[in-house]
Amino acid sequence: MNKWVRNEFMRGVQAFLPLLVGVVPFGLITGIAVSQTGISPNDGIIMSLLVYSGAALLVALQLIQLGTPILITILSALMVNLRFLMYSASLAPHFQKLSSRWKILLAYLLSDQAYAVSISYLEDPSNQKTGHWYFLGAAIAMWLTWQGSLFLGMVVGVNVPPGWSLDFTVPLTFLALAVPTVKDKSTLFSALVASLAALLMNGLPFKIGVVIAAIIGIGIGAMVDEWRSS
Incomplete structure (x- = not known):
């Protein structure tokens, strides 16, 4: 080099x-x-x-x-x-x-x-x-x-002792990733709708409700963006 x-x-x-x-x-x-x-x-x-x-x-x-x-x-x-x-x-x-x-x-x-x-x-x-x-x-x-x-x-x-449950680390990291992306009303509304949908569909088999909720949130966000620009 x-x-x-x-x-x-x-x-x-x-x-x-x-x-x-x-x-x-x-x-x-x-x-x-x-x-x-x-x-x-x-x-x-x-x-x-x-x-x-x-x-x-x-x-x-x-x-x-x-x-x-x-x-x-x-x-x-x-x-x-x-x-x-x-x-x-x-x-x-x-x-x-x-x-x-x-x-x-x-x-x-x-x-x-x-x-x-x-x-x-x-x-x-x-x-x-x-x-x-x-x-x-x-x-x-x-x-x-x-x-x-x-x-x-x-x-x-x-090496963390078994009694120190760290199960919260994955969802906590997701929150850290998601919060900075909420910069306007459409993304905020999309995140809220997706969260509510995930809660309502929590009992679906194979946890497919998480994926469906994400799709719903993306769709709602796109609709809000289109409505605001029209």
Whole structure:
């Protein structure tokens, strides 16, 4: 790696560093949540390597705890990750000249944080030749931070005394993820309707009520948005 490439890589790493304050606690509590489902740290790491998405991992964990069928669990995790299609479409023009190996590597390392700190840099025409190294620096820094904090959280969770019930960690983390997204009346109304629907359908088999409630909430939010814009 020559000096020019190394500088661009390190600039990407440095751009990610301010996000440590949010990523590390999220990784720790997700790791604790993994341990509370009875999954071993080794299996948890494998799961995290295959499902490199904190939100999708938490969805899968929650549904596994509820005894949800595997197909619904997989589909729900995929729905959570649909935003990566938008990220990929945004990044594609900047990486189109790269080799297939590069594209596969960067696609695997794609995360909310890596995208957020890199997209402005990539959109600057003067950075077209170096953008992939900048993105790689930010993405690898995020990947290492996430996997390390997740593993530490699992180790901590496994060693927590049995009397210290931490079953609340998964729903608490979901609340931490959801609250910042409620930025207007339509999302607030959507969240309230979905919550009420989930409560009313709590007794449905296979906990399918959670998925139905999410669909209802999304539909209501879209209707409110359309009504407000008309």
